Amino acid sequence: MQATRKRGLHAGGAQRKRDQGAAWRGLPFVLPYLPFLILFGILPAIYALSLAFTTSKGKFIGLKNFTTTANDYRFGPAFEHVFLYTSVWLISLIVFVVGLALMLHSRASKATSTFRFLYYIPGALAGAASVLVWLFMLDPAVSPARFLLEHVFGSTLFVQAIAPGHLPFIFAMIAFWTGAGGWIVVLYGALNTIPPDLEEAARIDGAGAWTIALRLKLPMIRKWIAYMGILSFATGTQLFVEPQLVNQASLGFVPDTWSANQLAYQLAFRYGKFNEAAAVSVDLLLIGLIAAVLIVTRTGLFRKED
Amino acid sequence: MQRRVWLPILVAAVALAGCSSSKKTPAAASSSPAPSASASAAPSSTAAAPTSAAASTPAPASSAAAPSSTASGNLTVWVDAVRLPDAKAYQAAHPKVNITIVTFDGDGNGATGLQTKIQLWNKAGSGWPDVIFSEQVNDPVWMAQAPFDFAADMGSLISKDITSQWPATSLGQCTVGGKLVCLQDNLAPNVLWVNQKLMTQFGYTVPKTWQDWQALGQKVATEHPGYIIGNSGDSYGAWTYFWGNQCPLESKVSGTNVTINAADTHCTEMATLLDPLIKNGTAPPLGIFSPDFAKKYGGATDKVLLMPGPAWYAQDVFGGTLHIPAGEMTATTPLQWGTDSPITTGQIGGGPWIISKHSANTAAATDFVQWSTTVFNPDPTSKDARAGLPGYGPLQVSWLAGLAKNPYFAADPTPALKAAAGLIWQGWQLVTYPDQPVWTNTVVTGLVAGKTLTSLMPAFGKALGQAAKAAGYTVATS
Numbered sequence: 001m002q003a004t005r006k007r008g009l010h011a012g013g014a015q016r017k018r019d020q021g022a023a024w025r026g027l028p029f030v031l032p033y034l035p036f037l038i039l040f041g042i043l044p045a046i047y048a049l050s051l052a053f054t055t056s057k058g059k060f061i062g063l064k065n066f067t068t069t070a071n072d073y074r075f076g077p078a079f080e081h082v083f084l085y086t087s088v089w090l091i092s093l094i095v096f097v098v099g100l101a102l103m104l105h106s107r108a109s110k111a112t113s114t115f116r117f118l119y120y121i122p123g124a125l126a127g128a129a130s131v132l133v134w135l136f137m138l139d140p141a142v143s144p145a146r147f148l149l150e151h152v153f154g155s156t157l158f159v160q161a162i163a164p165g166h167l168p169f170i171f172a173m174i175a176f177w178t179g180a181g182g183w184i185v186v187l188y189g190a191l192n193t194i195p196p197d198l199e200e201a202a203r204i205d206g207a208g209a210w211t212i213a214l215r216l217k218l219p220m221i222r223k224w225i226a227y228m229g230i231l232s233f234a235t236g237t238q239l240f241v242e243p244q245l246v247n248q249a250s251l252g253f254v255p256d257t258w259s260a261n262q263l264a265y266q267l268a269f270r271y272g273k274f275n276e277a278a279a280v281s282v283d284l285l286l287i288g289l290i291a292a293v294l295i296v297t298r299t300g301l302f303r304k305e306d
Numbered sequence: 307m308q309r310r311v312w313l314p315i316l317v318a319a320v321a322l323a324g325c326s327s328s329k330k331t332p333a334a335a336s337s338s339p340a341p342s343a344s345a346s347a348a349p350s351s352t353a354a355a356p357t358s359a360a361a362s363t364p365a366p367a368s369s370a371a372a373p374s375s376t377a378s379g380n381l382t383v384w385v386d387a388v389r390l391p392d393a394k395a396y397q398a399a400h401p402k403v404n405i406t407i408v409t410f411d412g413d414g415n416g417a418t419g420l421q422t423k424i425q426l427w428n429k430a431g432s433g434w435p436d437v438i439f440s441e442q443v444n445d446p447v448w449m450a451q452a453p454f455d456f457a458a459d460m461g462s463l464i465s466k467d468i469t470s471q472w473p474a475t476s477l478g479q480c481t482v483g484g485k486l487v488c489l490q491d492n493l494a495p496n497v498l499w500v501n502q503k504l505m506t507q508f509g510y511t512v513p514k515t516w517q518d519w520q521a522l523g524q525k526v527a528t529e530h531p532g533y534i535i536g537n538s539g540d541s542y543g544a545w546t547y548f549w550g551n552q553c554p555l556e557s558k559v560s561g562t563n564v565t566i567n568a569a570d571t572h573c574t575e576m577a578t579l580l581d582p583l584i585k586n587g588t589a590p591p592l593g594i595f596s597p598d599f600a601k602k603y604g605g606a607t608d609k610v611l612l613m614p615g616p617a618w619y620a621q622d623v624f625g626g627t628l629h630i631p632a633g634e635m636t637a638t639t640p641l642q643w644g645t646d647s648p649i650t651t652g653q654i655g656g657g658p659w660i661i662s663k664h665s666a667n668t669a670a671a672t673d674f675v676q677w678s679t680t681v682f683n684p685d686p687t688s689k690d691a692r693a694g695l696p697g698y699g700p701l702q703v704s705w706l707a708g709l710a711k712n713p714y715f716a717a718d719p720t721p722a723l724k725a726a727a728g729l730i731w732q733g734w735q736l737v738t739y740p741d742q743p744v745w746t747n748t749v750v751t752g753l754v755a756g757k758t759l760t761s762l763m764p765a766f767g768k769a770l771g772q773a774a775k776a777a778g779y780t781v782a783t784s
Contacts, residue, residue: 073772141598157598159539159591159754164747248411251593252541252746269422271777272453 045285051278065279069267074257075280081168082260086236089172093232097180098225101187102213116185123181130178131245138162138170162250167258171242175235183228190224191217226299233295234288240265260284377673378402380666382435384410386657388622389439389491391690392682396674403670408435420445424456427664434664436671439491441657446480446488448738449660458663461486463672468680471699475730480658488658489679492618492694493702495726496550496651498641499613499624502716503634504533508611515642516551519612520579526611527586534603535612538584538759539591539750541742542654544766546614549652549734551576551643555770558782559735564774567783568767575643577759584753591753594619595627604628614641616654617723618694621714637719640726650731656694686712695723739777744769 052065069075100119104112125133136142139158140149155161162170194217202216243258244265257263260280268277296302381403385393393407411419420440427433434456440446449457460480461469469477469486473493480488498519500512508530513519523535540546548555553573558565567573583589592599594615603609608630613619617637624630640651659675661668680698684690686708696702706720748769752762771781 072776074776139597141601157592157754158596159598159750163755164751251595252743253751255747256743269425272425 048278048281048285051275052282054275056273056275065276066283069263069276069279069283072263074255074263075260078257078260078263081258082237082239085168085171085239085259086233088168089175089236090229090232092172092176093180093183094225094229096176097183097187097228098218098221100180101184101191101221102217104184104188105191105217106209106213116188119184120181122177123179125178128241128245130174131242134170134174135246135249159250159253162246162253164254167243167246167254171239174242175239179232179235183232186228187221187224190221194220222299223301226295226301229295230292230301233291237261237284237287377670379670380404380406381437381670381674382406382408383437383439383674384408384435385439386410386441388693389657389678391684392678392692395682395684395690396677399677400673403674405674421448421454424449424454428454428456434662436662436665436667437674438660438662439657440660441655442740443479443490443494443653443656443658444736444738444740446658446660447482447736450482450485450487451738456660456662456664457482457487458661458665458668459485459487460489460661460672460675463661463668464489464676468676468698471680472697473699473727475728475732476656476697478732479656479736488660489675490656490658490697491679492656492692493697493727494616494618494653494656494694495723495730496546496614496616496640496654497637497719497722497726498639499610499615499619499635499637501608501611501630501634502636504608504611510611512638513612513641515644516576516579517644519614519641520583522612523583523588524586527583527588530611531587533609533611534588534590536583536589536614537592537594537599538580538589538753539593539596539599541593541746541750543749544741544745545652545654547576547580547652548573549731550614550640550650552650552731552733554733555767556735556737556741557733559737562779563782564735564737564779565782565784566767566770566774568763568770569783573763573767574760577763581758581760584759591750593750594623600628604630608634616656616694617726618655620693620709620719621691621712622693625714632714633716635719636715636717637722639722640729649729651726651729652734653730656697683708687714695727737774737777737779739773739779741770741773744773 053060053062055061104115104119122130137145138149138161140146140156140161141158143149149155149161153161153166155163198216199212202212207215238261239259240261243254243262244256247254247256247258257266261284264277264280264284267273267280377400383393383405385407387409390407390409393405397403397405397407420438420442424434446457448454469489472489476490476493477486480486480490498512505512508526510522510525513522519535526533526535536546537543538547544553544555551572553576554565554567554570555573556564556566580589584591590602592602594613601607605628610624610628610630615623620637624635625632640649642649659679661671661675665671679696680701683692683696683701683705686692686705691708692705696705702724706724709715709723710718710720745766749759749762749766752765753759774781
């Protein structure tokens with residue numbers, strides 16, 4: 001934020017005018033997306049906000065929905081689960097995706113296209129389908145990884161494999177495999193935008209592959225990593241499909257309010273408390289926004305110079 | 307300046323783009339189908355609800371107890387897979403009724419698919435089916451109350467001559483706020499299922515009391531390890547063991563008051579009785595419908611020696627799900643606690659039929675429910691046979707007569723089923739919240755991890771209390 005403000009102060013009137021013109025010229029490009037953003041993004045969010053501060057009869061009650069839900073016995077565990085899951089997943093996502101993309105980029109081109117394809121394949125399975133595949137993977141009776149399950153995790157039965165303590169890690173693993181491939185391809189694309197002469201110059205200066213990757217390439221794709229961080233954080237905290245499906249497949253072994261988003265769903269549709277559900281949704285929105293602002297200001301995602 | 311305005315907007319846009327992909331707000335959720343309603347057969351579109359079409363078809367107004375031929379018009383029914391043959395048979399027998407059958411998971415295991423659906427229909431103000439069959443015996447309790455307000459008063463639709471043929475206990479369960487809001491398709495008292503072939507082969511006598519049952523379990527564990535005399539991993543485990551033993555986990559229900567006391571002697575003595583059996587593997591914490599169970603104890607392995615369970619297990623579960631060969635199983639009366647008299651037993655399921663109060667074709671809806679509960683009764687050995695003991699008296703007689711001749715059973719199970727129907731403990735009442743998932747995710751998870759049932763009882767009682775309070779109940783412990 002500070003950096004932005006400084007730039008804003010220094011920028012002269014001419015610069016500002018040029019920016020304004022650029023903004024209008026950009027409009028046609030975002031126009032096709034705009035109606036959808038308003039209809040399915042902004043309006044529901046405003047609706048949720050208005051629900052969150054009112055009763056079912058529309059009376060304004062301040063933060064009462066927020067305090068009621070925060071005192072709900074399922075609220076704490078749900079957010080605890082989601083944060084554990086999100087941290088496990090986000091860390092592994094950033095470390096492995098960046099690492100694999102850098103490795104991919106420093107390889108010869110023939111092997112690269114094969115690996116790029118291989119990495120992408122698990123991502124071709126959409127959310128729900130991948131959970132179903134993973135349900136088989138986690139059932140020692142049918143799993144091809146049975147050996148691992150039995151000898152490393154000590155699970156001979158499906159109910160042991162999905163013991164409550166394992167769940168954040170299991171969901172993180174599912175999400176990693178379905179999401180990582182796509183991001184590797186994105187970051188690989190970002191690495192390709194680095195001018196080859198920069199790399200050449202570094203090499204002439206005596207930098208090895210390791211130094212080039214860490215000191216040259218990594219800083220140059222910082223914004224892409226930040227972008228991945230923001231999007232992944234939002235999807236991570238809003239985990240829904242995976243625990244919901246495992247709840248069904250395990251015949252109720254996993255609670256149906258395991259994640260915060262599930263709690264909101266249950267509050268709305270089992271208990272008919274749409275206003276409290278909206279409060280939980282707004283909590284999630286706030287968390288997502290705060291994380292996004294933090295990442296944006298820390299990494300200078302929208303800074304234009306350099 | 308310009309940039310400062312754009313920054314938060316862009317951040318919000320990015321965050322919102324993430325939101326809209328998953329179910330974030332109620333509005334977003336309502337636009338996508340709830341995953342819980344995934345069914346064995348693809349549910350045909352609920353948009354086919356016949357409100358407008360049915361209005362144009364003149365439906366006979368007062369045909370409550372009329373013969374089936376008078377029913378006509380459009381009708382949408384929601385049934386589980388087991389009730390599908392029933393709905394299809396009705397369709398075949400009533401060509402004048404244009405019936406849309408939607409199969410769903412029957413709300414099994416305390417899932418909340420139906421709550422979700424009804425909330426959505428209520429919000430939309432249309433789309434309700436005319437008739438619903440639910441596997442959850444407590445569903446009518448919440449369906450009859452706000453915010454759902456779905457169930458119609460059947461007492462005013464079906465004549466008393468017919469409804470009086472259900473046992474008083476069954477009608478009691480279906481009465482909410484003085485109105486008859488459902489009719490049980492079948493009665494589901496617990497009995498003791500016995501593998502007669504194995505019992506004879508091992509030279510054991512069938513236990514009469516829970517204490518004998520436990521002693522036999524200890525014996526089986528040493529003499530025939532791997533065989534089981536029950537299980538503790540079903541979502542309805544508490545209904546199997548605690549309901550029958552008069553443990554007050556859902557007692558003295560009146561309005562929004564409920565008594566939950568997991569520390570009562572009736573609860574703790576049963577937990578103490580079960581613990582050694584869970585430990586020695588003769589009552590494992592595995593659900594009977596889990597693939598692992600069938601693999602370890604069913605079919606060719608054939609390791610189910612005894613099984614306390616509901617009347618509808620019968621051929622459907624033992625023959626169908628577990629593939630236990632014919633000529634082995636039979637049922638005997640529920641187990642007694644020591645010398646306590648009279649014997650009481652629990653109940654699991656006993657799925658009810660519910661008519662929608664929003665139905666535009668009440669006549670056909672009523673006719674459908676009446677036909678399903680009082681007429682439909684195919685050959686008991688056929689694939690389409692009724693799974694459980696019918697609630698309607700006259701049909702029960704003919705169904706039991708058919709079952710008695712069923713070659714699947716080693717001995718006639720009907721006397722036990724008939725006797726058990728009158729032994730269901732009335733001190734356990736139905737509540738609006740699903741209590742069965744609480745058993746699964748507080749108790750069964752612990753049992754799987756090697757904890758004792760006794761040590762889990764306080765947590766179980768607490769979790770039940772929390773579920774009750776979340777549903778708006780005032781919880782007492784005595």
